[in-house]
Amino acid sequence: DVKVTQSSRYLVKRTGEKVFLECVQDMDHENMFWYRQDPGLGLRLIYFSYDVKMKEKGDIPEGYSVSREKKERFSLILESASTNQTSMYLCASSRVTQYFGPGTRLTVL
Amino acid sequence: KQEVTQIPAALSVPEGENLVLNCSFTDSAIYNLQWFRQDPGKGLTSLLLIQSSQREQTSGRLNASLDKSSGRSTLYIAASQPGDSATYLCAVKDTGNQFYFGTGTSLTVIP
Numbered sequence: 012d013v014k015v016t017q018s019s020r021y022l023v024k025r026t027g028e029k030v031f032l033e034c035v036q037d038m039d040h041e042n043m044f045w046y047r048q049d050p051g052l053g054l055r056l057i058y059f060s061y062d063v064k065m066k067e068k069g070d071i072p073e074g075y076s077v078s079r080e081k082k083e084r085f086s087l088i089l090e091s092a093s094t095n096q097t098s099m100y101l102c103a104s105s106r107v108t109q110y111f112g113p114g115t116r117l118t119v120l
Numbered sequence: 121k122q123e124v125t126q127i128p129a130a131l132s133v134p135e136g137e138n139l140v141l142n143c144s145f146t147d148s149a150i151y152n153l154q155w156f157r158q159d160p161g162k163g164l165t166s167l168l169l170i171q172s173s174q175r176e177q178t179s180g181r182l183n184a185s186l187d188k189s190s191g192r193s194t195l196y197i198a199a200s201q202p203g204d205s206a207t208y209l210c211a212v213k214d215t216g217n218q219f220y221f222g223t224g225t226s227l228t229v230i231p
Contacts, residue, residue, distance in 0.1 A: 015163075042217055053223035054209070061217050069218075101163055109154060109211070109219055111163040 014038075015112040017102050023118045030089040032115050034102030042105045043085035045077065047098040054101065060085055092119045122147045124212055126222035133200055134230050141195040141225045143210035148188050151213040155184050155195050158207045158224070168195070200229045
């Protein structure tokens with residue numbers, strides 16, 4: 012079975028802090044994705060990566076950056092967290108079918 | 121840009137009823153369509169994937185159909201159970217690497 016893990020289920024940070032969210036997959040998938048999910052807005056793509064060191068902006072990249080140094084690991088970075096980045100963050104990987112991690116609920120105070 | 125719509129936003133049915141969830145998309149040039157289930161506070165679990173060349177897929181009590189030319193997919197759930205209560209999302213994959221999600225249908229099955 013494909014396994015996608017995320018570093019934290021719940022995270023509380025303060026405004027202005029730098030935040031790292033990590034995602035690891037164990038199926039050698041080329042493609043990895045970061046989404047945020049907010050009530051009424053559905054899933055919105057932040058960034059995706061189709062190979063090591065490659066990244067593409069999604070619909071809402073502002074305030075975020077990503078890093079993919081190894082194929083199995085895709086990190087989302089909030090350079091200076093703000094309250095409007097309070098959300099559920101979901102990581103996924105795919106070759107054809109998309110597999111999701113359990114999500115990280117981030118609260119920025 | 122691809123837009124995906126799911127109607128209704130919420131649905132409540134008595135246990136044992138058969139039901140249909142709807143998904144529509146604006147651009148028929150898709151690679152595949154996937155149905156997911158999401159339980160509260162959890163990630164998404166893949167239910168069914170239909171390739172663009174296929175018309176339907178079945179898994180147990182679930183059947184998903186795809187009509188690419190009209191931009192529609194349906195998820196049929198037979199003999200619903202309280203354990204089916206969740207939010208159901210559809211996502212279409214374009215010919216690149218992007219997936220586009222609907223906002224989901226929240227299903228409640230009443231015992």
